[in-house]
Amino acid sequence: MNLLSRFGGRVWDPWREMGQLQHEMGRLLSGTRPAGFPQREYPPVNLYVNDNDLLMTLEMPGVDPSHVDVTVTGDTVTVTGERAAEAVKAGESLHRRERPSGQIRRAVQLPFDVDPGRTEASYEKGVLRVKLTRPETQKPRKVSVRPA
Amino acid sequence: MNPHVVQEPPSPPKQESEPPQGTERTKARKVYVPHVDIVENDETLLLFADMPGVDEHGVDITVEKNVLTLKGIVGAETPAGFELSYEEYGVGDYERSFTLSNEIDRDAIHATIKDGVLKLTLPKVKQAVTRKVTVNAG
Numbered sequence: 001m002n003l004l005s006r007f008g009g010r011v012w013d014p015w016r017e018m019g020q021l022q023h024e025m026g027r028l029l030s031g032t033r034p035a036g037f038p039q040r041e042y043p044p045v046n047l048y049v050n051d052n053d054l055l056m057t058l059e060m061p062g063v064d065p066s067h068v069d070v071t072v073t074g075d076t077v078t079v080t081g082e083r084a085a086e087a088v089k090a091g092e093s094l095h096r097r098e099r100p101s102g103q104i105r106r107a108v109q110l111p112f113d114v115d116p117g118r119t120e121a122s123y124e125k126g127v128l129r130v131k132l133t134r135p136e137t138q139k140p141r142k143v144s145v146r147p148a
Numbered sequence: 149m150n151p152h153v154v155q156e157p158p159s160p161p162k163q164e165s166e167p168p169q170g171t172e173r174t175k176a177r178k179v180y181v182p183h184v185d186i187v188e189n190d191e192t193l194l195l196f197a198d199m200p201g202v203d204e205h206g207v208d209i210t211v212e213k214n215v216l217t218l219k220g221i222v223g224a225e226t227p228a229g230f231e232l233s234y235e236e237y238g239v240g241d242y243e244r245s246f247t248l249s250n251e252i253d254r255d256a257i258h259a260t261i262k263d264g265v266l267k268l269t270l271p272k273v274k275q276a277v278t279r280k281v282t283v284n285a286g
Contacts, residue, residue, distance in 0.1 A: 015234050044237035048230035055230050059200040059237055061264030086185055086196055098183035099198050126200035126264015129227075 014111045021109045042100050043128075045108055052139060054114065054132045060104060061126030068104075068123065070130055072116040077130060078107045113138055165243045178240030182220065182266075193252065193270040199242045200264035207261055209268070211254050217245045218266065 043060040058079060060068075068081035085101035088094045114132040121130045162180040167173050182197040199207075201222035208219040220242035226232050248254070248270070256271040 047234035049233045050230050061198045061200040092189040095186040099185050
């Protein structure tokens with residue numbers, strides 16, 4: 001996990017909190033998991049930021065985008081969908097099954113509120129990209145310091 | 149006819165691919181091992197590989213002797229104008245090799261890629277036609 005700390009030292013890191021919150025939510029929402037196997041969240045999520053926007057990318061190849069739902073409320077983004085496993089027809093034998101399949105559900109808590117009306121999502125080459133924008137009222141404003 | 153297959157638990161994180169013994173990679177890019185599903189029927193072997201971020205221009209499939217190598221190149225790691233701030237998966241290329249048995253017809257191998265899933269069709273060699281040899285009195 002990439003924990004950025006601009007100040008170099010031990011500073012309160014909002015991303016670490018977010019990571020912990022995510023794991024909590026994942027545990028609550030994913031239901032049962034095979035005993036003893038450390039289950040990672042599926043699909044994995046990356047977050048990119050700049051001053052105005054946040055870009056969330058998820059690796060989920062082979063999914064029908066029309067069955068994917070992206071919901072935004074306040075500071076939480078929820079992605080749900082389904083990935084069907086390749087059907088093995090009669091007369092065929094399965095040698096290997098490594099690719100994950102089943103329900104897709106990720107709820108990600110963001111470090112700031114975003115404007116649901118300005119959310120854009122696209123699915124290309126198996127990667128879901130969700131672009132979230134801060135509401136106008138909450139954008140950080142620069143304050144100029146006047147000399148006394 | 150399906151043999152009992154052990155269902156693997158949900159996938160572990162992406163594994164980095166080791167370069168062949170004694171060699172190193174020239175690029176600094178990470179290379180991962182794509183997850184695959186392999187299905188066989190009487191005529192063909194089907195291989196599905198997860199390579200998110202790869203399109204038809206980034207796929208490279210080679211067969212050398214009896215080794216099939218799949219490679220997938222992805223685009224830029226970080227989208228322009230953004231800074232990576234939380235990372236659960238690494239962005240990198242894909243590579244995996246398989247040994248082919250003699251029953252695969254190498255010249256007939258073909259592939260398609262859609263939504264980051266590479267589908268490889270490996271037809272089996274058609275059985276040789278038995279011929280009758282007529283013997284004439286010499």
